Amino acid sequence: MDLNFTEADQKFRAEVVDFIKTNLPAEIADKVKHGKHLSKDDHMRWQQALGRKGWLVASWPKKHGGPGWTATQKYIFDNVCAEMNCPPIIPFGTKMVGPVIYTFGNEEQKQRFLPGIRESTVWWCQGYSEPGSGSDLASLKTRAVREGDHYIVNGSKTWTTLGQYAEWIFCLVRTDVNAKQQEGISFLLIDMKSPGVEVQPIIMADGGHEVNSVFFTDVKVPVENLIGKEGEGWTYAKFLLANERSGIAAVPQSKRGVESLKRIAASEQQDGKPLIQDGAFRDKIADLEIQLQALEFTELRILSSEAAGGAPGPEVSFLKIRGSEIQQRITELAVEAVGYYANPYLPGLLWQGSNEEPVGPAYATTAAPRYFNVRKTSIYGGSNEIQKNIIAKMVLGL
Amino acid sequence: MDLSLNDDQNMLKDSVERFVREQYAFETRRKNSATATGWLESNWAKFAELGWLGIPFSEDAGGLGWGTVETAIVMEQFGRGLVLEPYLATVLLGGEAIARGGSAAQQQAILPALIEGKKQLALAYAEKQSRYNLHDVTTSAKKEGAGYVLSGHKGVVFNGPSADHIIVAARTSGGQRDAKGVTLFLVDKNAKGLTRRDYPTQDASRASELTLDKVSVGADAVVGKVDDGFALLEEVIDRATVAVCAEAVGCMDALNAATHEYIKTRKQFGVPIGKFQVLQHRMVDMFTHAQESRSMVLMATLKIDDADAAVRRKAASAVKVQIGKSGRFVGQGAVQLHGGMGVTDELNVSHYFKRLTMIDSIFGNQQFHLTRYGQIMAEAA
Numbered sequence: 001m002d003l004n005f006t007e008a009d010q011k012f013r014a015e016v017v018d019f020i021k022t023n024l025p026a027e028i029a030d031k032v033k034h035g036k037h038l039s040k041d042d043h044m045r046w047q048q049a050l051g052r053k054g055w056l057v058a059s060w061p062k063k064h065g066g067p068g069w070t071a072t073q074k075y076i077f078d079n080v081c082a083e084m085n086c087p088p089i090i091p092f093g094t095k096m097v098g099p100v101i102y103t104f105g106n107e108e109q110k111q112r113f114l115p116g117i118r119e120s121t122v123w124w125c126q127g128y129s130e131p132g133s134g135s136d137l138a139s140l141k142t143r144a145v146r147e148g149d150h151y152i153v154n155g156s157k158t159w160t161t162l163g164q165y166a167e168w169i170f171c172l173v174r175t176d177v178n179a180k181q182q183e184g185i186s187f188l189l190i191d192m193k194s195p196g197v198e199v200q201p202i203i204m205a206d207g208g209h210e211v212n213s214v215f216f217t218d219v220k221v222p223v224e225n226l227i228g229k230e231g232e233g234w235t236y237a238k239f240l241l242a243n244e245r246s247g248i249a250a251v252p253q254s255k256r257g258v259e260s261l262k263r264i265a266a267s268e269q270q271d272g273k274p275l276i277q278d279g280a281f282r283d284k285i286a287d288l289e290i291q292l293q294a295l296e297f298t299e300l301r302i303l304s305s306e307a308a309g310g311a312p313g314p315e316v317s318f319l320k321i322r323g324s325e326i327q328q329r330i331t332e333l334a335v336e337a338v339g340y341y342a343n344p345y346l347p348g349l350l351w352q353g354s355n356e357e358p359v360g361p362a363y364a365t366t367a368a369p370r371y372f373n374v375r376k377t378s379i380y381g382g383s384n385e386i387q388k389n390i391i392a393k394m395v396l397g398l
Numbered sequence: 399m400d401l402s403l404n405d406d407q408n409m410l411k412d413s414v415e416r417f418v419r420e421q422y423a424f425e426t427r428r429k430n431s432a433t434a435t436g437w438l439e440s441n442w443a444k445f446a447e448l449g450w451l452g453i454p455f456s457e458d459a460g461g462l463g464w465g466t467v468e469t470a471i472v473m474e475q476f477g478r479g480l481v482l483e484p485y486l487a488t489v490l491l492g493g494e495a496i497a498r499g500g501s502a503a504q505q506q507a508i509l510p511a512l513i514e515g516k517k518q519l520a521l522a523y524a525e526k527q528s529r530y531n532l533h534d535v536t537t538s539a540k541k542e543g544a545g546y547v548l549s550g551h552k553g554v555v556f557n558g559p560s561a562d563h564i565i566v567a568a569r570t571s572g573g574q575r576d577a578k579g580v581t582l583f584l585v586d587k588n589a590k591g592l593t594r595r596d597y598p599t600q601d602a603s604r605a606s607e608l609t610l611d612k613v614s615v616g617a618d619a620v621v622g623k624v625d626d627g628f629a630l631l632e633e634v635i636d637r638a639t640v641a642v643c644a645e646a647v648g649c650m651d652a653l654n655a656a657t658h659e660y661i662k663t664r665k666q667f668g669v670p671i672g673k674f675q676v677l678q679h680r681m682v683d684m685f686t687h688a689q690e691s692r693s694m695v696l697m698a699t700l701k702i703d704d705a706d707a708a709v710r711r712k713a714a715s716a717v718k719v720q721i722g723k724s725g726r727f728v729g730q731g732a733v734q735l736h737g738g739m740g741v742t743d744e745l746n747v748s749h750y751f752k753r754l755t756m757i758d759s760i761f762g763n764q765q766f767h768l769t770r771y772g773q774i775m776a777e778a779a
Contacts, residue, residue, distance in 0.1 A: 134737050136666035159738050205733075205741050205748035269527045271534065272575060280765055332726075335755065339529045340554040342759045343599045359597055359607055360526065360553070368600045372752060375733045376741045383737065385676055 005072070012073055016080045023049040029085040033260075035366040037208060037351050038087050040123070040165045046087045047120035057094050057118050064102040064110070065118045071303045082252030090162065093117035093124035097170040100187065100236050104228040113168075113189070127157040127171035127190070127214060128237070135386050137172070138181045138234065142216060144173035144188060146223070146230075151175070151188065153196075153219040159380065163199050163212035166192050172237055175230050187233035189225040190216075204376075206369035207347050241382065242316065248381050249323035251296045257330040258289050264337045264363050275337060284336075288329050295322045314394035317387040324377035324384060331371035338364040345369075401696065407471060413448060414475035417441075422479035424746045430482055431602040435560050437482040446515030451489055455497050459509040466637060466699045470644035474695075477648020480746070480753055482603060484518065486645075487557030490638045492519025495565050495582060499622030499630040504584060508563065520561035522552035522608055523631055530762040532567070532635065533577045533628045537610060539568035546570070546620075548583060548591075548613040556760075558606025559596040562587055566610070570625055580628045582621040589613050601753040633707075636714035639761045640698045643721040646757045647695050649750045650688040650724065653732040656747060657681065660736055677735060684731045687724035694720040712774050715767035722764025725754035 005013070028042045050056040058074050060066030069077065089095075098117045101109055116122030133140040142155025153173060163169065169190050176184035190197065196219040202211045228236060262285060265276035276282055299319055335342045341360030348354035349365055358365045378384045392398045403411065421441060430438050445451050453468050455461025462468075469490060476485060489512070496508050496519075511517040528534035537550025548568050555564065564585050572579025585592060591613040594606040622630040661672035661681060671677055694717040701713035729751035733740035740747050758764060 129738070132665075134666060135671075136668075139666070203743040205743055205752065207743065211738075268529070270529045271531055272527075275529075280769065335759065336763060336765065339763070340524050340759060341526075343554050343601075343605060343756055345598045345600045359595070368752075368755065371755065372600075372741070372748065375730065375751075376738070378734060379737050379741065383734075385674075388676070 005076070009072055009076060013076050013080060016077055017084070019053060019055075020080065020084045020086060023053075024084065024086055028087060032085040032087055034362060035370050036349075037353070039353075040162075043087055043090055044120060044123075047089060050089070051119040051121075054118075056089065056120055057098060059095065060098065060102065060118075064098075064114060071306060075300070075303060079252045079255070082256045085256070088253065090123070092126050092161070092166075092170075093120070093122065096126060096240050097124050097189070100170070100227060100240050103239065104187075104236050108224070109189075109227065122168060123162070123166045125160050125163040125166035125169045125192075125214075127160060127169045129159045130156060131158050131213075135383055137237070138185065140172055140174060140185065142171065142173045143177075144175050144186060144221070146175070149223055151221045151223065151226070153188070153190065153216045153221055155216050157214045157216075158202070158211075160199075160212045160214050161210060163192075163214055164201065164209065168192060169197075169214065170227075172233050175233075179231060182234040183231055185233040185237070186230045187227040187236045188221055189227065190219065190221050191225075194219050194221065196220075205372040206350075207345070208351055208369070208373065210373075248377075249295060249299050249319035250327055250377075251292070251299055251323065254292050254295075254323070254326050254330060257327065258285070258292060260363070261285060261288075261330055261333055261337065264334060264361075267361065267363075268337050268339070281333075281337070284333055288326065288333065291322070291329070292326055295319070295326060298322075314390050317382075317390045317395075320381060321378075321384045321387050324374075327374050327377050328371075331367070331374050334363075334367040335371045338367045342368045403467075403471070407468060410468060411471050411475065414450070414472050415478075417444065417448075418475050418479035418481065422481060424749075427480055427482065427602075436598065436602065436604045437484065437560075441481075441483050442515050445483065445485070446513065450485070451493075451515055452513040454489065454494060455509055455513060459497070459505055460513045461509070466640055466702045469637075469641050470695060470699050473641045473644040474648040474651075477645035477650075477753075478652045480601075480649070480749055484520075484557035484560060484603075486638060486642060487521065487561070488512065488517075488519045490641050491521035491556070491634060492561070492563070492565055494634045494637060495521055495621055495630065496584075498634060499582065499627075500584075501618070501621075503618065504621065508584075517562050518557060518560045520555050520557045520564045520606075521634070522555040522558070522564050522566045523635070524553045524555075525551060526553050528553075530766045531575065532631050533580050534575045535567055535569045535580050536574055537566065537568040539570045539581055539583060541570075542614070545614060545616040546583065548585070548610045548615065550610050552608040552610070555606045555608055556599075556603065558594055558608065559604045564592075564608065565621055566608070567627055567631055568610075572625075577628045579625050580631065581624050582627040582630060583615050584619045584621050585610075585613060585615060589615070599756065601756045602749070629707075633710070635761055636710055637702055639714045639718050640695065640702050642757055642761065643691070643698065643717045644695050646721045646725050646754055647688065647691050649754050649757075650684075650691060650728045653728055653747065653750045653754075654681075654684055654688050656750075657684065657732045657735050664737075671735075680731055680735065684728045687727050691720055691724045708774055708778065712771055715762075715771040715774070718762060718767040719764050719771065722758040722767070725758055726764075729754040 054067050057066050062068035101113050130140050144151040144153045171188045172185050173188050174184050175186040196217040198215040200213045201209045204210055266274050268275040270278055341364035344359035346365055349356055452461035453464045457463045493512050496504055539546040539548050566583050566585050567580055569579055570581040591611040593609045596606045599605050662670050664671050698713040698717035702710055704710050732747050733751055736747050739745050
């Protein structure tokens with residue numbers, strides 16, 4: 001056992017730092033640092049830079065174009081990216097549909113879709129949840145009926161994150177209404193430009209447009225866009241959800257969040273002294289940092305057993321639970337720290353990239369909107385209640 | 399002991415409840431919040447007509463001569479509807495400051511017009527560095543001739559954009575954080591040297607930052623006693639704290655009712671999600687929090703008039719601690735149990751959650767009042 005990085009790891013770290021310094025535009029890093037809204041172009045510029053370097057799909061096997069990193073290298077990469085305020089990598093192509101395609105897709109599909117994901121030239125979004133199917137995903141109703149060489153798709157998806165930018169959507173659809181619930185589901189790739197696809201924005205509590213409803217009316221989808229076998233979509237869906245959960249702990253992002261919280265608390269004044277000198281508030285940050293260490297070392301333990309050949313099991317669910325709780329606590333304390341200046345709401349500054357002066361300190365502008373926004377983290381990707389059910393059943397055998 | 403409402407109080411409650419039901423459908427509120435001022439003159443005129451603007455003021459001034467029990471009744475119902483009209487700023491902050499500290503001339507000039515719905519007020523006490531300390535005041539008021547010259551900055555002044563007069567806390571003597579030396583001044587919105595930056599708030603209300611650049615006022619602009627403004631300010635804020643806690647109880651009740659309904663009707667896995675025990679227990683905890691909050695508001699309304707200032711201060715802090723804790727629990731729980739819908743702008747749930755969050759952030763948050771309560775408690779020990 002050794003906590004220190006090897007010389008090779010140190011070298012790798014320096015290489016990552018160097019790459020980011022050269023390739024991440026300062027104005028994008030600044031937006032990330034201050035929790036501001038990122039445009040499609042911001043994401044694309046950064047992801048395409050990573051794509052050109054071959055670093056965008058860090059977890060993919062080498063034969064599909066991954067960099068072939070060790071778990072330690074991935075850990076270093078994620079942490080350096082967060083420390084240096086890189087935009088988060090949009091997971092829908094890279095962490096979700098990409099692995100599904102290279103694991104279950106045919107050769108033609110791999111040739112057709114994987115390069116666009118690796119190079120970030122194609123934006124993907126996720127068609128899983130439906131208005132009536134949230135926690136109970138397998139009850140989904142969007143229908144795909146085979147007619148000759150096509151499926152005709154009718155129905156609707158919801159909570160489609162950044163679907164307004166997407167060129168493609170991967171969808172769970174029901175191809176057999178007579179089979180048992182999970183067995184009638186298939187996994188389809190749908191071109192968003194197909195006639196009959198309509199995207200409607202859903203405005204979030206913080207005022208931002210981040211998620212959408214997607215409606216399908218008699219959408220013709222070629223059968224070659226079916227992944228794997230008809231009726232086996234649920235197997236692929238579960239594979240994908242397990243991947244989604246493992247990244248969801250967001251430890252590097254939370255580390256950055258705690259650092260930013262400390263800076264806020266050092267800057268805010270209370271009775272003429274920095275707020276961080278207030279024992280009660282300082283204790284809260286300390287407690288949070290300790291919680292984050294527990295989460296980080298839990299994730300490292302899992303990573304290390306993975307490196308030794310063990311597959312991550314359902315216990316990754318608690319990474320999601322604790323990760324989301326810690327993200328939420330960071331924002332809760334930021335709201336507490338800024339006091340009255342949590343109140344001003346400046347949509348221009350938050351969403352339209354306007355240059356107006358913030359009302360209070362710059363960091364106060366995003367405090368409350370972030371707090372409202374990250375309530376989603378205990379809801380999405382399988383709510384924390386569902387994650388606890390998974391642990392109770394699959395890990396504890398209850 | 400009798401903790402039930404009397405006939406007049408029940409009538410008041412019914413009438414505010416009816417107003418909210420008839421005039422504050424969620425989509426109506428959304429439209430009202432998008433108007434230039436963010437609230438409706440016609441609603442304000444109705445408040446005047448029904449006598450609500452005069453509740454805490456003396457009958458001599460044209461008011462009803464009622465007290466905190468009654469203003470809490472109004473505020474609780476306003477909380478249910480997320481009412482946007484600036485009752486808190488005009489009646490409970492500005493109006494109360496004039497009623498409790500103002501000269502006879504100031505009272506005559508302001509209160510009857512306020513009660514008739516013809517005047518809007520705001521109270522400017524916070525500053526960028528002050529946090530919740532009401533006597534951390536850098537805005538200066540220098541004696542010049544018979545009057546004063548005010549210079550400095552005041553932050554997050556609720557109802558600043560609509561106020562005809564703003565009551566400004568400024569330092570007439572002493573060091574930046576001395577309790578002694580703070581004085582309140584009545585400043586006209588058109589006073590030369592006063593500039594405002596107006597903005598909306600997270601909870602769809604309106605506020606302003608004020609810059610005072612050598613604003614001249616007469617000696618008759620002083621509200622209360624020179625150098626003794628802090629005691630008046632603290633008393634007014636303590637009372638407003640209780641009122642805003644009553645509003646929070648209204649928000650919590652509305653959230654709990656919406657959540658209760660949702661978990662009974664939303665089906666997943668073939669059953670209403672309210673059949674799952676883990677959600678039942680969370681709902682029970684939310685219900686309990688709302689009950690305790692209601693109890694603490696009742697306690698505070700009954701103790702706020704105590705002759706002993708320490709009793710009043712402890713009551714205000716105790717109820718604010720309760721509401722900070724419970725508002726967060728109920729707000730977060732309601733969002734969580736509504737799932738994705740809970741974090742949308744479309745559903746009213748997130749709007750109650752935002753208001754509860756902002757209520758914690760004003761007049762001192764949970765932590766501030768826990769510390770304040772502890773200090774008063776320790777002083778007495």
